Amino acid sequence: MIENSGIPFAVDALVFDAYGTLFDVQSVASTAEALFPGHGAALAQLWRSKQLEYSWLQSLMQSPTHPRQDFAAVTAHALAYAADALALPLASHARHRMLDAYLDLSPFPDADPALAALAPRRRLILSNGTRAMLEPLAAATGLARHLDNILSVDDAGVYKPSPRVYHLAVDALKLPPLRIGFVSSNAWDAIGAKAFGFTVFWINRIGAPLDRHGPRPDCVIRRLAELPALLTAA
Amino acid sequence: MIENSGIPFAVDALVFDAYGTLFDVQSVASTAEALFPGHGAALAQLWRSKQLEYSWLQSLMQSPTHPRQDFAAVTAHALAYAADALALPLASHARHRMLDAYLDLSPFPDADPALAALAPRRRLILSNGTRAMLEPLAAATGLARHLDNILSVDDAGVYKPSPRVYHLAVDALKLPPLRIGFVSSNAWDAIGAKAFGFTVFWINRIGAPLDRHGPRPDCVIRRLAELPALLTAA
Numbered sequence: 001m002i003e004n005s006g007i008p009f010a011v012d013a014l015v016f017d018a019y020g021t022l023f024d025v026q027s028v029a030s031t032a033e034a035l036f037p038g039h040g041a042a043l044a045q046l047w048r049s050k051q052l053e054y055s056w057l058q059s060l061m062q063s064p065t066h067p068r069q070d071f072a073a074v075t076a077h078a079l080a081y082a083a084d085a086l087a088l089p090l091a092s093h094a095r096h097r098m099l100d101a102y103l104d105l106s107p108f109p110d111a112d113p114a115l116a117a118l119a120p121r122r123r124l125i126l127s128n129g130t131r132a133m134l135e136p137l138a139a140a141t142g143l144a145r146h147l148d149n150i151l152s153v154d155d156a157g158v159y160k161p162s163p164r165v166y167h168l169a170v171d172a173l174k175l176p177p178l179r180i181g182f183v184s185s186n187a188w189d190a191i192g193a194k195a196f197g198f199t200v201f202w203i204n205r206i207g208a209p210l211d212r213h214g215p216r217p218d219c220v221i222r223r224l225a226e227l228p229a230l231l232t233a234a
Numbered sequence: 235m236i237e238n239s240g241i242p243f244a245v246d247a248l249v250f251d252a253y254g255t256l257f258d259v260q261s262v263a264s265t266a267e268a269l270f271p272g273h274g275a276a277l278a279q280l281w282r283s284k285q286l287e288y289s290w291l292q293s294l295m296q297s298p299t300h301p302r303q304d305f306a307a308v309t310a311h312a313l314a315y316a317a318d319a320l321a322l323p324l325a326s327h328a329r330h331r332m333l334d335a336y337l338d339l340s341p342f343p344d345a346d347p348a349l350a351a352l353a354p355r356r357r358l359i360l361s362n363g364t365r366a367m368l369e370p371l372a373a374a375t376g377l378a379r380h381l382d383n384i385l386s387v388d389d390a391g392v393y394k395p396s397p398r399v400y401h402l403a404v405d406a407l408k409l410p411p412l413r414i415g416f417v418s419s420n421a422w423d424a425i426g427a428k429a430f431g432f433t434v435f436w437i438n439r440i441g442a443p444l445d446r447h448g449p450r451p452d453c454v455i456r457r458l459a460e461l462p463a464l465l466t467a468a
Contacts, residue, residue: 054447056290057422061395061448066429069447077446084443161295188291195300209318212311213288213303214295 008232009219011181011199014118015151015169018127018134021185021203022115022143022224023105031101035094043082047098050078052188055128055159062158070154071128075102103133107141110225115146117228126151126169126182128159161192169198183227190217201227242466243453245415245433248352249385249403252361252368255419255437256349256377256458257339265335269328277316281332284312286422289362289393296392304388305362309336337367341375344459349380351462360385360403360416362393395426403432417461424451435461 016022025048032047033040054074062068069077079098083090090098115123123146127134131152138144149172156164169180177197184190190202191214202210202217203224210216221227250256259282266281267274288308296302303311313332317324324332349357357380361368365386372378383406390398403414411431418424424436425448436444436451437458444450455461 050445053287053290053422054445056287056294057395057426058447060290060293060393061397061426061429063397063429065431066448074447081443081446159294161291163295163297188287192291192295195295195297197299209315211284211288212315213292213308214300 009181009199009201009230010179010232011121012175012179013122013124013173014181014183014227015124015126015173015198017184017186017189018125018129018137019102019105021183022107022111022125023137023141024108025102025105027105028098028101031097035097036088039086039088043086043088046082046085047075047079050081051075054078059159059162068158070130071159072099072130072133075099103137105137105141107143108224110223111143112146114224114227115143118231119146119234121231121234122148122173124149124151124169124172126153126165128153130154160189161195163192163196166193166196166198181227181231183224187211188213191215194218201230243415243433243435243464244413244466245355246409246413247356247358247407248415248417248461249358249360249407249432251418251420251423252359252363252371253336253339255417256341256345256359257371257375258342259336259339261339262332262335265331269331270322273320273322277320277322280316280319281309281313284315285309288312293393293396302392304364305393306333306364306367309333337371339371339375341377342458344457345377346380348458348461349377352465353380353468355465355468356382356407358383358385358403358406360387360399362387364388394423395429397426397430400427400430400432415461415465417458421445422447425449428452435464 019025029040029044032043036043051074054077058068076099134150138147138150151168151172153159153165156168158164170177173180178199180198182193182198183201185203187210190200191211194200194215194217200217202220204220253259263274263278266277270277288311292302310333368384372381372384385402385406387393387399390402392398404411407414412433414432416427416432417435419437421444424434425445428434428449428451434451436454438454
């Protein structure tokens with residue numbers, strides 16, 4: 001893993017994770033705190049961890065009789081569990097406010113300028129979210145004008161980190177994986193993308209330790225703003 | 235999900251998860267606490283949660299260039315991460331003591347009598363563990379004398395809850411899935427086994443809420459000791 005080594009990375013296109021990478025999910029915790037004062041952080045954290053866990057489990061256990069559900073359904077199931085586990089009563093209006101929070105996220109402040117600076121390289125989103133979750137979010141936040149395409153795992157029928165998901169970007173870009181820069185703040189996503197063969201940038205905003213279950217990302221950065229300067233000229 | 239409905243379940247064989255179901259992993263936390271006073275519970279909890287997470291992620295992301303590693307390797311990676319995340323210095327001797335704790339577990343007090351009472355039905359273990367982890371443990375604890383077979387996910391090349399893992403039990407027992415009683419204290423394992431088609435008993439010792447990402451187990455019990463009386467006569 002290279003931190004500011006000075007050697008530029010030669011990639012022809014960039015593929016971004018959405019939740020936590022381009023879009024700040026902190027507002028979900030704020031909504032949770034407004035609804036359940038004193039419990040917002042715990043609820044948001046358990047919700048997020050169950051959301052990911054369910055996406056992995058449904059991917060692994062799926063069969064013709066038990067197909068995977070989409071990310072909106074997984075997110076709703078995870079919220080129901082998290083509220084139950086924390087003994088927080090989740091009335092219908094509160095449930096809708098929590099789920100709607102995922103449709104009304106803010107981009108990180110450096111997302112718009114970083115995406116702009118990466119032009120004229122093609123820039124895509126590849127996310128666990130459904131197209132119905134992602135497209136209005138990209139439009140409302142203005143990031144859509146910097147994006148050439150939004151890819152959803154739904155086209156692969158499985159969640160990250162399945163290689164079938166990452167292959168959607170290869171199919172869309174018609175580039176070899178190493179010429180594609182994959183950017184995620186989720187370590188497990190960055191590691192899965194590296195196992196697939198992308199050139200991978202892990203955005204480690206909080207200085208977390210790196211997970212150990214697969215190959216290391218090529219480069220770790222703290223902010224999206226660092227990315228453009230790390231690449232060879234377009 | 236039926237709790238003490240009184241309707242007996244018609245199964246011809248029983249398949250048990252190992253870690254947390256037949257064997258108490260609490261002693262792992264005790265070893266952690268002895269090595270890192272005040273941090274044992276947090277270390278054991280993060281270790282276990284990363285151990286499972288890595289097993290799911292490696293299953294999902296595996297490819298010919300990045301094959302799945304076995305449970306001993308996954309367990310060691312998860313421990314390294316957990317110690318790092320909690321800023322606990324893990325010297326070589328401490329690491330070995332922690333990893334060895336998984337090879338020296340006690341069975342739950344009702345495991346031996348429950349397994350004995352389930353005879354003459356066939357009784358198997360089906361575990362994420364390697365045969366090298368499971369067989370000495372079953373022998374040392376005496377549970378081996380009640381077991382007809384020990385199946386490891388290694389024979390399927392993927393971790394639970396892949397249906398390919400659960401199919402190992404069908405192949406070994408030559409029974410239809412519904413005639414096989416699957417017993418696990420791990421909700422995600424019980425749900426995966428139910429999606430596969432077993433008759434499933436979830437041992438919920440701590441009164442946890444049930445996860446929501448798949449079909450409900452057939453029956454929830456608090457202890458292994460409750461199991462024999464829930465079945466039709468052998």
